[in-house]
Amino acid sequence: MSGTELLVGPLLRRVVGDRATIWVETSAPATVRVETSGAAGGTAATFSAFGHHYALVVVTGLALGTSVRYQVFLDDRPVWPEPDSPYPPSVIRTRRADDADQPVRLLFGSCRETTQHSTTRRLPPDALDAYARRLVDLDPAGDAWPDLLLLLGDQVYADETSPVIRRFLRRRRRHRGLPPGAPDDQVVSFPEYTKLYLESWRDPEIRWLLSTVPSVMIFDDHEVIDDWNTSARWRAGMHREAWWTERISSGLASYWVYQHLGNLDPDEIAADPVYRAVTAAEDATEVLREFGIRVDTEADLAHDQQRWAQVQYQWSYSLDLGRTRVIVLDNRCSRVLRPGARSMLPAGEWSWFTDRAHGRYDHLVVGSSLPWLMPPGIHHLESWNERLADSPRRPVAAVSEWLRQLVDLEHWAAFRRSFDDLGQVFARLGTGDRSPASISVLSGDVHHSYVARAELPGDVRTPVYQLTCSPIHNQVPAPMRPLMRLGWWRGPAAMVRALARTAGLPAPSVRWRKLDGPYFGNAVSTLVHDGASAEVVLEGTTKEGQLRTVASRRLTPPGPPVPPRRT
Template identity: 65%
Template sequence: MTAHLLIGPVLRRVTGDRATIWVETTSAAQVRVEATGGGAGSAQTFSAYGHHYAIVVVEGLRRGEASEYQMWLDDRQVWPPTDSPYPPSVIVTRPADDAEHPVSMIFGSCREATPHATGRKLPPDALDAYARRLMTDPQDPQLRPDLVVLLGDQVYADKTSAKVRRFLRRRRAAGQDGPADEVVSFDEYTKLYLESWRDPEVRWLLATVPSVMIFDDHEIIDDWNTSASWRADMSTQPWWAERIASGLASYWVYQHLGNLSPDELAADPLLAKITSVPDATDLLRDFGLSVDAPEQAENTDRPYQWSFALDIGRTRLVMLDNRCNRVLTPARREMLPAAEWAWFTDQAHGDYDHLVIGSSLPWLMPPAIHHVEAWNEKLTVNPDTRRAAFAEKIRRAVDLEHWAAFSHSFHALTELCRRLGEGGADAPRHRVGVGGAYAPPATISVLSGDVHHSYVARAKLGPAVRTPVHQLTCSPIHNQVPAPMKPLMRLAWSRVAARGMRALAKSAGVPRPPLTWKRLAGPYFGNAVSTLRHHGARAEVEVEGTSKDGHLFTVATVPLTDAVKNA
């Protein structure tokens, strides 16, 4: 059977003179990639659930150069398409000695698949607009980022398009159990990625710029792992076991596998097992169930870690799982279990200038919402069980599940940023620049999405903190917040609302937060993509929205290193 390209190629990690490229094909094939001027790699596809995938490690690329590349399935060239109207895809490597070389990454979250996909008229897709601009000169360093960072809700399993809903209705009529308009099985999940990643502009962008990704809730279901009672209720649904197993297995294949470096791929035991058998369906199903087994809810030794880290030049990015590995025990809820938090703090030590923390959920929310979430969390452990049950209903009804609603983790992240920023005797130390002097990080930035509005906020952690610390939130890429919510979101940023909600939290015994934060830009409610730029010790973020005709325009540009001095 002749194999064809179904999804991809998707350029994922570029590390030194190596790159990883992910692909889905219509049947089994040997996948080969060759770059002009040197660099090649090949891999045999693996099979699961009747689908075929490969991740190819391309080795021997020239450092500091842009190389066009081609892909073959067996002996047929399939990329670039002969009729493509777009520029050739390229792999750009960084120079061997790039300590002074600038670093840029674009980021955002919450992208419904295609225009009008769910029957709603959405503003233009910011990722499409970014791709079209980059097409004017894919090798221009002023246009081209080092990395695309996608911070959750890359697909919506619970908010499907008309096309996917028609497919689901046929499946349900044939006896497949599950909600009428939501995906459940692995095969149904594949339709979401097919629809999203075959968008022509996005397909080209993903083939041309490296990308990393982390899930939020909609990859599985809205409010995933909000609380222990939520998990208990979901487990009673007859379709839930297949939903969570398929959701996590498909996430591993389509998103997480590409987050791993070539060395991490070589060491991953699951990948080794999957590529050693003719059909990996049972392996992936068992894997999906095992990493979400109810008895794992308080386990500090998860069998698989979704969080990951990478360095680009003098920038370190640490992406955190805010969903799957939560500890949900009331009174000691945690965003990450102890073992994974220890891993995170280890990553905060090292040889870098700028620390970037990827968190699908914002650490610093609009202050009024922060205080409401802290108040609610306190009430959910009230000795009066009726009040606690009522607080739990509120938590689930209005999505009170951000860092403030996991107060132990909120305080731990705040303390980590403070210690890093002080650079004192007890703080993790960072070797800065070629000369090797030690100092606190030049900046700490927390990248987030989820909340369907974009903003920049500066944390105030005390006079001893020398490092500028910011919350950078960009959402949505292609979605929209309901119109009635916009004035409420704006109000949540006001001092009056913050004082009122702080009084509410205080009445429940919630201590004052160990920091304050000030909004520097936003809130912006349109579709957007943001760019974080580092050059030496300097840093800035630019938020860009989409115009009605699908072009990008600057919403705000905020200098992250000067903002503290001028504030």
């Protein structure tokens, strides 16, 4: 009998029509088989890299409009559900054949440190743990069950590790050396990254939740290091560090394995060149190491559209749920960082985004780890800083660059051209009789939650919102909270806007106002689309670890339905 164990997972990732993908990590090479209570199933062999073993199983033959239990077998030995589990059986829930008329529920949030027993700080209760406990009592066939969990960055913290991880690093590094200067308390190598995911995703509530609710993800900076790709000068400084190549290649390779691979639908998986390479290799260690190095190097080519198009691996992705289109953007890896030409996405990827933003849907959701609409005072400060960082006067540029890195002035406002371009895309989409019913930008990163509405120029019919939910399990330092509140106040924002004008900055092409928040506790949010209506509910945790509604807002006006958008 095989002694192979299930280390991480199963993670239910994408459910597309009558197919689903399930991701696992095992303790040894194995054949992974998934069986359902119906006739559906799937099998895959593990692939190996850095001494670790993974599989992505495509389950086929699912009946539409059903909720079926499933089991996972390793070499014909059942390993999931675990014996005596206190949680209900994991299920795969498919949408109906007429899913265009079926409501869509998107659960989202960001920034989750590991559970309290592993951290040095005493954090408020984990909002995703609380949500999992609520879900235990819900019927997966009911309308309250989420269709998708969208995690918007900082799923793990490579640079702010728990006591458990730091003890592991000390033990490991007594026997395995790293390049000079490697941080003692941060992960650097791929095997060290695997411990982060093991620690985070084996939390009992989280493990069950991820096994039964489909999930997609995108990185932010802490999956690699704080301030990742803040500027070209930041990149140049990091590449002078002897340990950085190991860190960045391991961070990107592990992100591909643990997070990005599951973002792809079954057809995209089969076409992905990296997946074909790792599954064809007896040992994919060098394949993934070279991939990580190459993808980071490509970021230096992002300003060169012709060369970028030849080599770039794209982290952004999109999917459709009923009449909702979800487009998730990479805000980190592929930034154009050349002074004077900064952009959140390179030209080729921006063209892909604008193409995907047009199509047949009623609601558009853009996932962006960094908020598009920030508190106005902070927005103007970031735009002012970007303008001075491009100054021909070297002392001015140097001080501005130092400030950019010191206080994380690197959101959409610090890539002003991209900020304006995104507003223009929304204005075009929202104009005319066939505009979508709503456009929402879902974000995290800033460790507080809020709802803001954009006011776009022209005859824009579609309401456009910024929905920020952060953190799931973390907290903003208490002294920072008044400053963040101050950023929303009209008087201080006007003063910073006046400062920006002294640098020759025009007024933003978009105006916006806060409707709810800021809320500084741990939280998750649910965006619900039902026909032409849209509603968001923000829920925070109580001291007892339960969820309570912090804000609830209808995003579409009452009245006759908005005509659905068509090609």
